[in-house]
Amino acid sequence: MSLPSDNPVLDARGLVLPADGSVLNQVGLAVGEGETVAVLGGPGSGKSALKTCLSGETIPASGTVWTNGKPVHLLPPDQRRAFRLRHYGLVHQEAVFLPELTLAQNTALPLRFAGTGESAAARRVLTWLSRFEIADAADQRPTGLPVAVLRRAALVRAMVNDPLVLLADEPFLGLDEDAARTTFRILRSVARSHGTALIVFTRDATTAASHDRTVHLVDGRVQSEPVPAPPAPPVPPAEPPPRAAKAGR
């Protein structure tokens, strides 16, 4: 476990949402360049709300979000959106790809929407697909591709714009342990080499454990200590073996 850096890329403090704090209550999070942080919490713990607050999609009732020295919470909507597209990479839990386009074309869309030329975008995407070890699938349509490839493609689509902050909602969902470990290893290596602050929102403690730092979110509050495991249910007394079995012996 490592402490956040003194000059974080993303610094959120005292986030409250909505005003009564029923979803997020005084949540703070600071992530440094190249650092990987897991936000661990169950359903309804406020992970999605925190993600939308950090990305500037939602403005908190109170609290501040600074990214790369810019007050995201104070930016006008148009500027906030442009800032988000330029500096954030978002990986959605249910990544949707367009079946009419190949995987390379799908992952090149953020670049194309940002105004990059077709050939430049294609070159760059191919580099990224190679980096995530899915270059073989570049010319295939997403329909019918394995989940592991699609999960990596979603990460490529988020990283292709070279973001400062990558917010990933359950990026390893549906992957087996080996595939999840390999994907995370690649993602962490890429994030470190590019100086991207990586925040993974997950409900899986195993996934969270492999990050630099884990933030536990419970009922909209950050818990400093790990969440204790729920007490095991009392073990019922062992039933006597059925009579028929006894009789058979």
Next chain:
Amino acid sequence: MSSGQTSRSAPSGTAHAGRRPGGRAGFHTRLALRLAAPADRAAWAAACRLTWSAALLAPPVTVLLVAPAERLTTGTLARLLCAALPGCGAVVWAAATLGDTRRATARGLRQAGAEAHTARLIASVRPCLFTAGGALGGATLVALLHSPAGKLAPRRSPLHGMFGADAVTWLLVVALTAALCVAVALAADSTARARIGRRRPHAVVRGRRISAARAGRRPH
């Protein structure tokens, strides 16, 4: 509070190399046309259903628009509306079916960084094109065949009054029919969505609902 900005140089080959600000509209148009063509057989079938439905709806709408007002009695109007009902129902059903694809496309585009209204527009191109194609086909068929059909129709039929319409009127009516059919298809899709209520609740609303459910109270 952090005030220092992370400096990021933009070496050649990064995301921002090779930008052509003027080419965005062209890219959006090309992408919309590319996404208008269905990817697989099932998508083609759904799109073609919309086309046939629009072709079924178009003839009564065309007759309604081109017929002289004095021939449109209440009875004629009722008959035309009844004739439009099967086509209208078919368009509503086909558009609602295609709506899932449209929403998935819009969602995929938004996830890829498109603005919300751009994503909606690009995703709407397929239903618009296929509806307009069917409606244009149906309306053109009426325009071409109204003369022989009018001779067979009773004297009081509105088809008789259509002989006097000039070419410009016919063109306008055909275009207007296509626009009306597209409007019906898009409205049907939106209405079906509102009725089905498939919209994903906002994260805050979702969080409130879960919190309220945990606390054992009704969400406010």
